[in-house]
Amino acid sequence: MKHSYRKYIENFDVNLLQCMVLGRGHNGIVYLLPDGKVIKVCFTEKSCKSEYYILNKVNGNKYFPRVYGMCGNYMIRDYVGGKSLRDYIKEYGFNRDIALKVIVLFEEFDKLKFTKRDIRCKDIFVQPDATLKVIDPKKCYSKDRDFPRHLSKGFEKLGVLDYFMEVVNEEKPKLYRRWFSKVKEYIREISEEDD
Ligand SMILES: Nc1ncnc2c1ncn2[C@@H]1O[C@H](COP(=O)(O)OP(=O)(O)O)[C@@H](O)[C@H]1O
Ligand SMILES: [Mg+2]
Structure with a gap:
């Protein structure tokens, strides 16, 4: 995990109520963080883990958002526009x-x-x-x-x-x-x- 994102994983103190919701699906809600990255808060730790496993395995591939770490039921990843x-x-x-x-x-x-x-x-x-x-x-x-x-x-x-x-x-x-x-x-x- 990149050092600058450790704060999100070890000591998450962003108020999500003040963050824009980018979308919501069956597995979780995705918010835009103040620094332009996104957080996906999953409804279960299991779905977070399995999605993170895939994104981490392909990390750096241009067809997928980069992930920066996960903790429990949330992960930090790149924003995708369009x-x-x-x-x-x-x-x-x-x-x-x-x-x-x-x-x-x-x-x-x-x-x-x-x-x-x-x-x-x-x-x-x-x-x-x-x-x-x-x-x-x-x-x-x-x-x-x-x-x-x-x-x-x-x-x-x-x-x-x-x-x-x-x-x-x-x-x-x-x-x-x-x-x-x-x-x-x-x-x-x-x-x-x-x-
Ligand atoms: N990396 C991202 N950048 C921008 N918007 C995103 C990103 N990931 C998800 N979203 C938005 O949030 C919605 C729900 O996220 P998604 O990962 O599809 O959740 P679920 O696993 O619950 O289906 C998406 O349909 C999309 O609109
Ligand atoms: Mg979805």
Whole structure:
């Protein structure tokens, strides 16, 4: 842990009531700290530990916020600006450039030897400089998944899945062959559930 962040871990004395809430999820609440870093206060120590384990393992990777330490049910990590990919697509639409960036992100999951190679659209952020970051990695080293199930559900809802898969086919035919039937089957399953 960097020396300057020890204060947060050993003697946390920031009043969170005065900090801006950046967001809230099933596992915790994320606040902006006065120095621009963020604190995620988790509802359980277990979920804090498992998320911290992943972020610490990939620490320094450009696709993830850096973490600076954890204590009990909270961790300090870098702020990620921009919009979630879901909100970004809703506002600006989808294009080849973003599709390519998402493909490269999934290739990074392979390089990091994630056993779960999947992520939700809302957990990918498009930063102001147009690069991508994953804010909330879960079960990356514990769950087995070799195709983008969550991502394809999100893309399908946004009406961009077919275009995305077209780009995958053109650019990474091997990956397309790995994903295609699984994605198709999963989308068929969820569309039957909706009927
Ligand atoms: N590093 C971050 N920088 C900026 N906002 C963040 C960051 N991490 C989380 N958030 C915001 O807080 C929300 C909840 O955080 P998240 O880590 O997804 O919690 P949960 O594990 O409960 O789903 C996110 O949807 C996002 O809006
Ligand atoms: Mg979340």
